[in-house]
Amino acid sequence: MTTVFDLILRRLVQGHPEQLLLLLFGGQTPAFIRMADSSLPQSERRADTVLVVEAHGVRFAVDIEIQAQADPQFAVRLLDYTVRIHRREKLPVLPVAIYLTPEAEGTPPPYGFACPGIRVLTFDFQVVRLWEVDYLQPALQAASALIPLSVLESRAGPERIAWAESRIRQASSLSTEERxxxxxxxxxxxxxxxxxxxxxxxxxxxxxxxxxWEEQRELVRARVAVQERVQVLHTFARARGIPLPADAEERLAQLGAASLKDLVTQAVTAPDTAAAELRAVLAQQGH
Incomplete structure (x- = not known):
């Protein structure tokens, strides 16, 4: 199913790669050379987008991944993409994570692992937090494809919607379809x-x-369902004397709607088992 993020990629990345590079690199924007194949060799996966660029006489690939929600395996997946793109393009690869919301951001780079006595791997990647970008700076205001993202800026209020809508409707460089x-x-x-x-x-x-529109309505319904189930389990935990850490609601919400529904059902049909599972979730470290 096509999502709005596919649309962002098509119009922002594939339709206006120079503007995307402006968002990523600011005043040190490399020269855009070409779009590269986003399919990954020896894999069924596909990167969000891959650009080949050049800066200071050095040509390299940029792997751009847009994250709308947290993914505990994101850094591992990005490492896999980076290696595959490097092997195919025979170029250095700069991996970039674009986070749409603070909730989408996982463990910050670098990712790595060690064996006893030796550091085996350190993998770094660039991060762009869309809520931290100042979209009112002149260079970005001129980038029409970036205007919709401006409502994500943390300092922007609801009035930003009307500003962005007006700018898009008045942008003469856009085709009717792009607009x-x-x-x-x-x-x-x-x-x-x-x-x-x-x-x-x-x-x-x-x-x-x-x-x-229906996708958006479904997301709203899903968020409401998660909030309601979290509150039910919060009440259940108090009734069963289960300690509630300060981030209890956040931990529960991370279980997702389906798991929460199962746990709520279990709280009614098998409360002792549900209490044990809930206690384990709330006692987990590293959240």
Whole structure:
């Protein structure tokens, strides 16, 4: 199923690679050479996008992965992608993680491991946190494909939606199709952060006609379901005398809707077993 993040990649990465490089590198932007094959050799996986660029006479590949939610295996997957792209392109590879929200960010780089007495691997990668970017700086304001991302900026309020919508609609460099796609991205990201009621009627009309509106509604329903189940288990834990750490609700939410539903059902049908599992989840270290 196509998601809004596929749309972001198509319009932002594939349609405007120079603007994406501006977001990643700022004033030290390398020259864009070409798009590279995003399929990975000897693997069924596909990278989000791979660009070949050149800076200071050195040509290298940039592997860009967009993360919308936390993935405990992200660093391992990125390492795998980096090695595969390096072997195919015969170029150095700069791996870049683009995090859409703070919740999407996992363990910071570098990733590595050691055996007794020796450090075997240290793998570093670049991180771009979209909520930390200042989208009002002149260089980025001129990059029309980046405008929808501006609603993710932590300092931006709901008024940013109207500003971004106006800029997209007035961008003469965009085709009708590109403008519509960027408005859909804007509507999806804005409604996720500020709620659907903050969208203009024009933007709501565009969203309703897009395949992403139902996706957005389903995400809202899923978030509500998770919150409700977390609260039920929170109450259950108190009733059973299970210690609740300060981040108990966050730990429970990370289980996901399906696991939470099973645990709530178990709390009714087999409370002793549910209490033991809940105690184990809340006692885990490293969250």
């Amino acid at each position: 519509l796609d960027l408005l859909v991205v804007l509507g999806t990201l804005a409604s996720r952060r500020f709620g659907q009621e903050r969208l203009s009627q024009h933007l709501r009309d565009i969203m309703i006609d897009s395949p992403f």
